[in-house]
Amino acid sequence: MYGQIVEQVTAKILAGDWLPGQAIPSIRQLAAGSKVSVITVKRAYLELERAGIIVTRPGKGSIVAESSDLPRQLALKDFHAGLSAMLEAADRLQMDPASVFQEVEKELLSHRGAGLAAEERGKTA
């Protein structure tokens, strides 16, 4: 459930509703407003802080991080989330690091290849 709050806040920031440096609702305000428990919002804010999206100053509430490149940071966060999901799956499959690298390389090449092919098609059209 806290994932929904994380998404909700990042969406607001990406859309420019909440600007860097601007104060965002307090945990209790957001909880009351979105009918979600305080503890859930607290956890979402912690997650957002860890990702560098918001900054919480004790006793003063939270603001949107004054980052020059927020969209990039958000994308980076997505990337890291995907990466750890991949590693967890690899763990379940009991893959050794070498075969993980191999798979990543293979995927990277075919992804690049597809990208290059698309570029080619773009040029000829």
Next chain:
Amino acid sequence: MTFAGHDLQMIRLLVVKDWQVYQKQLAGYLAGLLLALSLIGTGRTWSFNAGGLLLLVLLVSTGFFAIGHIVVNERKESTLPFVMSLPVTALDVFIAKLIAGLLIYLVPFLVVLSTTILLVLATSLPDGLLVYAMLVYFFMFLSYCVALCVAIAVESEGWNIFIQMALMTMLSPFMIWAGSLQSIATNVRTNHIVWSPEVLSVFGGEVLVTALALAVTCWFHTRKASVLQSS
């Protein structure tokens, strides 16, 4: 304001609440009772008998109504949890019930009583009737008090109906017995109002039984409440 640990303001509020909830129906009963009295007051034999019967039936029904609604229905209709959610103790709720129960019956009862006195003294009805009427009225008040106390103390609906029926069936034997008392029998058709020792001792008995019923119920509830309160 509190008195001996009781919140008088809350008790008053609960009594007023019961009064407001049932005032409309009560007004209906009162209108019926006044009609019966006016029938008695015409002085003709047939209307005196019809009015007398109507009066007795309506007084008994008023009692049934008051007990059924303010005591039994509060439990049956689950409004008691609402009352208990207010800042009150169980004992204060009990006191309020007792006062409301007496008040709601006493209002029509006292109207009937005073109208009867006026009627007997002001019309051609024999004044000796007054003593007999008072004995019967107080017997009805006694029956009501006993039934009210039982209803407050006992939750079983079956027992409550049984007690009310039993008290009601005792009314007509009492009327016959009271009518056969010597000072009543000799004076009821005359204009002499005679409070003989015989009549006064019956009155005394009635008052005693009423007081006893109220005292036993109060004692019972104080004990029940102290069990809840003590730690």
Next chain:
Amino acid sequence: MTTAITLAGVRKEYGGFALQDIDLELPAGQVMGLVGVNGAGKSTIFRILMGLIKPDGGQVEVCGYRMPQGQVAAKREIGYASDDMRLYKGKSLRWHMDLVRSVYLDWNEPYAAQLLKRFDLRADQAMGGLSHGQRVKALLLLSLARHPKLLLLDEPTTGLDPVARGEVLEAIAEVLGDENRSVLFSSHNTRDVEQISDYIAFLHRGRLVAVKDKESFLESWRRILCQGEWRDEIAAVPEMVSVRRNGSVIELKVRSFHPGLTARLQQLGLAISAVDRMDLEDIFVTSIAAGERQ
């Protein structure tokens, strides 16, 4: 930190039912969801908290008052609504509002008017003609409009249609905005509990099976899907609560989950294909089923 509710070693026995050794603490400003099947003892806990019944043993403190002795003072701070509570049929909601208003000094008329509008209720309508949902909302209005410090709500969303349920949850959630106000509510709808509570208390057959903050409670359970040969050692893993086998596919449900557990299962020869979080409903049903088997 002050506590809104403290129950210590509370016992109550009557007619074949027994509430046993209830230890429960609700810090001020928190929302606690009391979960349990019908007859688990949820309503008994509420009645004890209101001072309506006296426990056979143990100590009860509500809003700083010992119960049941301090019930009058405590009830001034509590807003209580239960499933078995009714209002006077022949009287209007307005009459009830005036009654409550005359008892509590902190009645807030503008907020009451706002709640009336939001709940789509008419103040002049007699209570007898109301639907179940309207009745629940009317009771809630009478409690909420005086801003009680503690809300005790016994099954507030039971039997409500989705729209009314949403309205009720929204009104309860408003209380979350104030850090001095606390809520204890029971429900057998685990979704409501999952949504708005900070703490979860799990009651089964008169006993508290678990009391925990919601996030770590949900976090501690996992559903693990794996494949491999069955061995009895798998069921003997202490965290194991439920095991279901379907051919070579094995579905495990565990509590007190930790990353070391997957390694342990792999050691037992299982290939793990998925590790998922569980929702409260799933946890609830799983633990009750496991409890029944024991």
